[in-house]
Amino acid sequence: MARGYKGRDTYSQQAHDDGYAARSVYKLSAIDKRVRIFRQGQRVVDLGCFPGSWSRYALEHIGPSGTLVGLDLEVPRLSGGIFFARSVYEVQASELIALLGGPADVLLSDMAQKTMGDRHVDHYAQIALARTALGLAAQVLRPGGSFVCKVFEGEESSDFQKEAQEIFKKVRRMRPDAVRKQSREWFLVAEDRREVEALADGEGP
Numbered sequence: 001m002a003r004g005y006k007g008r009d010t011y012s013q014q015a016h017d018d019g020y021a022a023r024s025v026y027k028l029s030a031i032d033k034r035v036r037i038f039r040q041g042q043r044v045v046d047l048g049c050f051p052g053s054w055s056r057y058a059l060e061h062i063g064p065s066g067t068l069v070g071l072d073l074e075v076p077r078l079s080g081g082i083f084f085a086r087s088v089y090e091v092q093a094s095e096l097i098a099l100l101g102g103p104a105d106v107l108l109s110d111m112a113q114k115t116m117g118d119r120h121v122d123h124y125a126q127i128a129l130a131r132t133a134l135g136l137a138a139q140v141l142r143p144g145g146s147f148v149c150k151v152f153e154g155e156e157s158s159d160f161q162k163e164a165q166e167i168f169k170k171v172r173r174m175r176p177d178a179v180r181k182q183s184r185e186w187f188l189v190a191e192d193r194r195e196v197e198a199l200a201d202g203e204g205p
């Protein structure tokens with residue numbers, strides 16, 4: 001019998017059958033089905049890319065003419081992308097742009113630290129990762145670009161959403177079916193990064 005989170009659920013089984021490294025791929029695929037994030041030839045950054053299911057999904061959808069740069073504390077065993085091991089707190093936007101060969105079309109963040117079981121502690125640690133991803137998205141994405149980011153719900157979530165609205169024209173929350181029922185996780189899906197001049201002028205949403 002399969003081991004795992006109180007037994008293997010349908011999504012874990014499906015990921016195994018489809019050859020993906022993690023069930024979380026069905027969160028990204030559900031978001032992509034609704035919003036159509038990916039296109040052939042895009043430049044994509046995947047923060048928190050290990051073990052590689054989001055990266056693999058993105059690579060399949062951007063095709064051989066696209067470029068994907070993935071960062072995590074560990075490197076996934078996956079070919080086709082440029083992967084490196086580093087904490088997100090130690091990467092510069094300019095490094096990501098140089099590796100991509102230009103500004104990104106899409107920035108993904110599924111980053112989460114190992115949880116402690118304390119809702120507040122876990123929320124504050126995770127929202128720090130999400131804010132770092134948002135800061136990089138603001139610097140790395142081209143105008144019109146998209147951002148998908150994991151968030152653990154908590155005190156800072158609404159402020160985080162407002163911060164994203166200053167950078168993107170369209171921001172929404174999504175909770176794909178593959179998110180476990182007991183989880184406080186949701187995804188910020190932000191489209192159409194504003195022009196840099198609009199940000200400098202302080203144009204509101």
Ligand SMILES: C[S@@+](CC[C@H](N)C(=O)[O-])C[C@H]1O[C@@H](n2cnc3c(N)ncnc32)[C@H](O)[C@@H]1O
Binds near residue numbers: 129
């Ligand atoms: C839910 S997993 C990502 C799963 C991945 N999206 C996939 O589909 O295979 C969260 C990842 O965030 C990474 N992470 C946590 N803190 C990080 C940090 N400071 N810098 C980079 N990655 C980090 C973890 O190592 C972990 O691999």
